Amino acid sequence: MSEALKRHFDILKMLSKDRALKTIDIHQRLESLGHKISKRTVERDLQNLSLSYPIVVDEKDNAFCWRYAQGVAINLFPGLSEAEAVSFIMLKQFAEQLLPESLAQDLEPYFQEAKRTLSSGISKSAIRSWPDKIRTVPANQPLLKPHVSNEVQKEVHAALLRDQQIRVWYQAQGKPEPKEYVINLLGLVEHGAAQYLVAKFEGHDSARILALHRIHAAQILPTKTNKIKDFDLDTYIASGAFGFSGDVPEIEVGLRFYNGAGFHLKETPLSKDQIVREIDERTLEVTATVRDNKRFRWWLLGFGEDVEIIFPLELRSSVSVALSNALGKY
Secondary structure (H helix, E strand, O other), X not given: OOHHHHHHHHHHHHOOOOOOEEHHHHHHHHHHOOOOOOHHHHHHHHHHHOOOOOEEEEEEOOXXXXXXXXXXXXXXXXXXOHHHHHHHHHHHHHXXXXXXXXXXXXXXXHHHHHHHHHHOOOOOOHHHHHHHHOOOOOOOOOOOOOOOOHHHHHHHHHHHHHOEEEEEEEOOOOOOOOXXXXXXXXXXXXXXXXXXXXXXXXXXXXXXXEEHHHEEEEEEEEEEXXXXXXXXXXXXXXXXXXXOOOOOOEEEXXXXXXXXXXXXXXXXXXXXXXXXXXXXXXXXXXXXXXXXXXXXXHHHHOOHHHEEEEEOHHHHHHHHHHHHHHHHOO
């Protein structure tokens, strides 16, 4: 590789869409990489490269600043491979809503390039059809996603990305009007059809869960996020926070399933200590340690007459009362 070609390649690698670099900064970086050239040579290189690549120049503080143009894919090599194209298609299909708007906009040209790569007649490999063969199906009744304002989503994503506080106007369930709060974002969780913020209210020390769709307006603040010491999002979720209550005890349950219900638990257990005993080809007994939260009880009630709680007696009695009350409505 010639010295000029290597230098051009290093320039292309250091440029980005997000932050423009002054000519003097590019010159200094090239020198740190071992290129012995003048600032004037760097300027000529940038001007020549801008004829073949989407490089734009802005003048700021009497200096030229160079960056890649927005809205275009930057391909330093010819096109995307099929594996790369499939990865971008899968990202768009399953995770686009969790991407901050700025990142999604930057990736849009790659999404389009991926679509062109997989739709072209040039390639014949089986991987081209992979996105058409993969879907996710919710285990529960599918629900329509609640509406979230684009402006709210944009501000929330920006605050979370930059670790900055945010002011929100949040209407709690059952309240007639939204209230204003300053919150510290700790995480964003997609749970079922909705998205939820894990946040610490300013002046409080514990994490709370806010439904993103209940935020009427949001405004990112210049102040940095005031985090909870040693907070870990995975640990918080594992504590049962999204089982509608994280502060609940673990209990050992004994369940008897009828009419073939519950046999899927042999392959997808309730817990690591689960024990299964088959009574007959249609009846199954299961013991396991679970968190006694609302999610677990709703799951039990979903089986209707096809499950019987053997123990503990308190849970058996509670579910019996719930079923009796339901029967009374019919």
